[in-house]
Amino acid sequence: MTGAFLAGIGTRLADRWVNAVLLPGLLWLAVLVAGLHLGQAHAFAVGRLGGWLDRLAARPAAHAPGTVALAACAIALAAAGVGLAAGACGGLVERLWALPGDRRPAAWLLAWRRRRWDLAERQLKAAILAAARGAGGRDDAVLDARVRACRRRRARLGPARPERPLRTGDRFARTTVRIARVNGLNDLALAWPRLWTVLRDQLRTDVSTARDTYAATARLAGWGLLHLALAAVWWPAALVGATVLVTSALRAQAAADVLADLIETACDLHLDDLATGLGLPAALEGAAVGHAVTARLRGAPAAPRSVPPPAGPQTPAPRAGGAPGERAPGDVAGPDTR
Numbered sequence: 001m002t003g004a005f006l007a008g009i010g011t012r013l014a015d016r017w018v019n020a021v022l023l024p025g026l027l028w029l030a031v032l033v034a035g036l037h038l039g040q041a042h043a044f045a046v047g048r049l050g051g052w053l054d055r056l057a058a059r060p061a062a063h064a065p066g067t068v069a070l071a072a073c074a075i076a077l078a079a080a081g082v083g084l085a086a087g088a089c090g091g092l093v094e095r096l097w098a099l100p101g102d103r104r105p106a107a108w109l110l111a112w113r114r115r116r117w118d119l120a121e122r123q124l125k126a127a128i129l130a131a132a133r134g135a136g137g138r139d140d141a142v143l144d145a146r147v148r149a150c151r152r153r154r155a156r157l158g159p160a161r162p163e164r165p166l167r168t169g170d171r172f173a174r175t176t177v178r179i180a181r182v183n184g185l186n187d188l189a190l191a192w193p194r195l196w197t198v199l200r201d202q203l204r205t206d207v208s209t210a211r212d213t214y215a216a217t218a219r220l221a222g223w224g225l226l227h228l229a230l231a232a233v234w235w236p237a238a239l240v241g242a243t244v245l246v247t248s249a250l251r252a253q254a255a256a257d258v259l260a261d262l263i264e265t266a267c268d269l270h271l272d273d274l275a276t277g278l279g280l281p282a283a284l285e286g287a288a289v290g291h292a293v294t295a296r297l298r299g300a301p302a303a304p305r306s307v308p309p310p311a312g313p314q315t316p317a318p319r320a321g322g323a324p325g326e327r328a329p330g331d332v333a334g335p336d337t338r
Contacts, residue, residue: 021086022076022079024082024086024223025081025082025083028082028230029079032233034234036233040234043236082226086223087219087222089219089221089223089226090220090221090222091218096166097166097252098164098169099164099165099166099169101163101164101169110162110163113165116157117157117158117162120153121154123150123154124150124151124153127149158170159174167253167256172256179267181287182287183267183268183290184294185290186290187298190297190298191274191293191294191297192263194274195266195267195270198270198273198274199270203265203269207266213255213258214252216255217251217252217255220247220251221245223244224242224247227240227241228242229241267290271290274293275289275292275293278293278296280293
């Protein structure tokens with residue numbers, strides 16, 4: 001049973017490796033070889049490439065099994081190396097998508113996005129004001145259509161004023177702000193590894209799948225960058241790279257939305273479970289739970305719990321009417337200060 005399970009895992013991993021690394025790497029190598037033999041001046045001279053392949057196949061070494069096996073291994077290793085390079089580029093792309101925008105040139109991009117969003121906001125307000133002033137006139141349909149068009153344009157630029165240079169970074173920034181406002185969790189990066197341990201299996205699977213999808217879009221952008229690099233030897237590769245980059249950008253927005261929604265869901269549903277696991281008081285509600293979790297994880301001491309006194313013999317009360325200075329039974333003798 002265990003052997004079959006491990007074999008199934010190995011098969012799935014091999015399939016993923018072939019689809020995500022080997023096949024795209026072979027395609028990149030094919031474009032590189034074609035570009036090197038066609039050149040910039042004869043970018044679409046397919047006949048030249050066919051003649052080179054015929055000459056290569058006519059060589060005696062091309063029919064030797066050992067040579068073919070070595071060539072296949074070398075090509076597979078080269079494709080795997082290119083795939084690793086694409087993965088590294090994908091990791092860099094993920095970091096670029098989440099840039100804060102406090103330094104140039106990211107700050108320039110953020111300022112440009114904010115100018116576009118502010119212009120769309122002003123146009124929308126002007127359209128709404130014009131529609132309100134012209135209410136009841138013959139141009140109501142035209143004014144309403146303009147309001148809808150301005151609203152769609154602003155929605156394409158983002159639901160709120162940009163806070164990051166790119167929309168994917170904006171989406172995760174809004175998630176952080178929303179979790180801090182609703183759940184009181186001011187340090188999501190600190191709490192997330194602990195929160196992960198209390199999630200339900202289905203939610204954990206969904207978050208992992210969404211994270212893998214987001215990483216796959218970044219890796220696709222890495223392939224786009226590698227294809228753009230091939231434009232140095234074959235200019236049509238720039239078209240391929242640009243198409244791949246645009247596709248990855250569109251997919252990244254959808255993947256970021258899904259992943260951010262699932263992170264918010266995890267905080268909404270299981271932050272109380274994390275607070276319980278940390279030993280925080282059960283009477284906390286709302287944002288107070290997140291504030292307490294953040295303080296505890298940052299090293300604040302836990303609030304002392306009330307412990308009932310141990311059971312034992314009760315100290316008898318003094319006898320009524322006792323003489324001044326007379327000690328009741330059970331009193332501990334102390335120094336006489338008379």
